[in-house]
Amino acid sequence: MKTAVVTGAAKPESIGHEVAVRLQKEGMQVVVLDLYEEGFSSLPGCRCIKCDVSDATAVERAFASLKEIHVLVNCVGGSWEITQKDLRAGPRRGFLGLTNCSLEDWSTIRGANLDSVFYCCRAAAPLLKKQGGAIVNVSSVAARKGIPPGAEGSSGPYAVAKAGVMGLTRQLALELGSFGVRVNCVAPGVIASGRLKKVLRFSGDKGPEGPLKQIPMGRVGTVAETAALIVALCTDDTSYMTGVTVDINGASYAA
Amino acid sequence: MPLEGLRGRKALVSGATSGIGESICKRLAAEGVDVLATDIHPGAGIVVADLTRADEVEKLAARGTPDFIVNVAGGPVAPTRSETLPALPQGNLLLEDIDERQWSAVIAANLTTAYLVCREFAPRMKARKSGRIVNFASIAARRGSDRVGVHYAAAKGGIIALTKTLALELGPFGITVNAIAPGFIATPRIEQSGWGRTSPEAHRAFLEAIPLKRAGRPDDIAGVVAMLCSEAGGYVSGATIDVNGGLYFGP
Numbered sequence: 073m074k075t076a077v078v079t080g081a082a083k084p085e086s087i088g089h090e091v092a093v094r095l096q097k098e099g100m101q102v103v104v105l106d107l108y109e110e111g112f113s114s115l116p117g118c119r120c121i122k123c124d125v126s127d128a129t130a131v132e133r134a135f136a137s138l139k140e141i142h143v144l145v146n147c148v149g150g151s152w153e154i155t156q157k158d159l160r161a162g163p164r165r166g167f168l169g170l171t172n173c174s175l176e177d178w179s180t181i182r183g184a185n186l187d188s189v190f191y192c193c194r195a196a197a198p199l200l201k202k203q204g205g206a207i208v209n210v211s212s213v214a215a216r217k218g219i220p221p222g223a224e225g226s227s228g229p230y231a232v233a234k235a236g237v238m239g240l241t242r243q244l245a246l247e248l249g250s251f252g253v254r255v256n257c258v259a260p261g262v263i264a265s266g267r268l269k270k271v272l273r274f275s276g277d278k279g280p281e282g283p284l285k286q287i288p289m290g291r292v293g294t295v296a297e298t299a300a301l302i303v304a305l306c307t308d309d310t311s312y313m314t315g316v317t318v319d320i321n322g323a324s325y326a327a
Numbered sequence: 328m329p330l331e332g333l334r335g336r337k338a339l340v341s342g343a344t345s346g347i348g349e350s351i352c353k354r355l356a357a358e359g360v361d362v363l364a365t366d367i368h369p370g371a372g373i374v375v376a377d378l379t380r381a382d383e384v385e386k387l388a389a390r391g392t393p394d395f396i397v398n399v400a401g402g403p404v405a406p407t408r409s410e411t412l413p414a415l416p417q418g419n420l421l422l423e424d425i426d427e428r429q430w431s432a433v434i435a436a437n438l439t440t441a442y443l444v445c446r447e448f449a450p451r452m453k454a455r456k457s458g459r460i461v462n463f464a465s466i467a468a469r470r471g472s473d474r475v476g477v478h479y480a481a482a483k484g485g486i487i488a489l490t491k492t493l494a495l496e497l498g499p500f501g502i503t504v505n506a507i508a509p510g511f512i513a514t515p516r517i518e519q520s521g522w523g524r525t526s527p528e529a530h531r532a533f534l535e536a537i538p539l540k541r542a543g544r545p546d547d548i549a550g551v552v553a554m555l556c557s558e559a560g561g562y563v564s565g566a567t568i569d570v571n572g573g574l575y576f577g578p
Contacts, residue, residue: 245573249538261562288498293562300331300559309330309554312510312547314538314573319566323494323503326565327578 076100079125080148082111085266088147090299126183128191135195142205143306144196146189151227154184163271168227178229185233204252208305211237213261213321225271226280238317245315254314256305261321262292289322330557334359342399344370346514350545351552368411378440384447392451395459395556398441403479405432415520420476430478437482453500459556462486464508470575487567494565503564510571513542538573
């Protein structure tokens with residue numbers, strides 16, 4: 073049985089949750105790393121470990137208990153509900169840009185979105201290299217186009233950290249390619265996750281990256297579509313892809 | 328597990344007689360897709376058509392409206408009715424080697440074909456409010472190429488622009504439009520011609536420079552087509568997906 077590690081999967085209605093469920097359906101043993109303990113019972117059959125993946129020591133401890141890894145999916149991230157302290161806080165109101173965020177905002181958001189990916193990839197690499205496998209990271213359309221001033225529910229530091237995830241993906245693709253480990257990335261636009269619902273409660277028809285009616289496909293994406301794409305990047309369907317970021321945004325930004 | 332959303336659908340695949348197109352047909356058929364395979368070069372189960380001609384594209388449309396259109400037809404040397412599988416060149420195609428006739432023929436084979444097929448079928452897909460279009464670009468358009476010639480690279484660059492534009496135009500109708508940009512894919516035709524192999528050592532060094540340390544196979548591309556036509560491609564549109572073993576990462 074193959075083993076997959078998925079970070080940020082415990083919250084129901086999240087992309088990570090759906091990825092964990094689908095990888096399990098593919099016949100894999102799924103290990104979930106997340107802070108959100110209440111969600112663990114929604115993933116029966118997964119091995120859920122409470123872990124702050126923005127903490128290098130905690131990540132090393134969690135991975136030390138694993139014997140083998142074939143797939144790593146880094147879904148953890150966001151601009152809010154990303155630390156033990158604000159895990160149930162809901163979205164912050166107002167625009168959070170690079171010029172008005174606190175230094176603490178910057179390091180917290182960078183920690184959850186970029187450092188976490190670095191720590192998990194580093195910890196998983198020795199086991200992935202043994203037999204080959206796949207890493208999929210989750211970036212964002214925000215990395216491509218930034219967050220427009222005034223938009224609520226996302227942040228400038230998030231856009232920058234997610235651009236870092238694309239660069240990390242490329243670098244690791246070079247370092248791990250000869251071991252048969254492919255490293256790819258998806259960059260979702262606005263996806264109908266539990267988080268989006270919380271933002272839309274106060275923002276009306278404005279998504280975290282701007283007005284929803286500006287999306288050419290005329291709708292937001294589904295968690296199922298996004299998870300299906302991530303799973304495809306874990307399988308042999310994408311056997312010759314590495315270092316690539318696949319944009320999934322309803323034609324709202326073509327790179 | 329099979330990909331969701333493929334079984335029972337209909338696909339039109341051009342350039343289907345050999346190589347990447349043939350592999351796509353097999354893969355989609357294995358997923359339960361009813362495939363209409365077309366090519367200018369005859370073959371088993373192939374509907375022969377010259378897709379640089381609007382009247383022949385129109386004739387194809389009489390066979391029904393597909394759910395998926397996969398525009399594979401093309402290549403750095405344009406086929407004709409009398410020579411449907413022209414020999415690939417031995418050396419690199421340089422600017423001064425390409426005359427106006429070749430320029431026009433290669434643009435037609437790679438770019439006009441996709442335009443005509445989209446123009447014929449998009450209105451029918453719009454009426455249904457659904458559809459998937461997968462076009463074929465190339466690494467030659469993404470990073471440039473010293474091998475395939477400026478006509479081919481320019482045509483494939485045109486494919487990327489056509490893809491982005493149609494994604495905007497057809498998005499409101501629930502139609503996704505994407506492109507795949509393959510890197511070095513060892514199709515039987517390329518293998519037989521030995522194209523680009525100045526020496527065995529140089530070819531080994533070329534493959535060694537690819538992060539995945541190998542040439543691509545037609546199946547590697549077919550998997551990505553299947554992905555884009557499946558549930559996984561439902562919200563992907565306007566994208567050009569690089570499938571090249573890590574040789575080039577895109578913009």
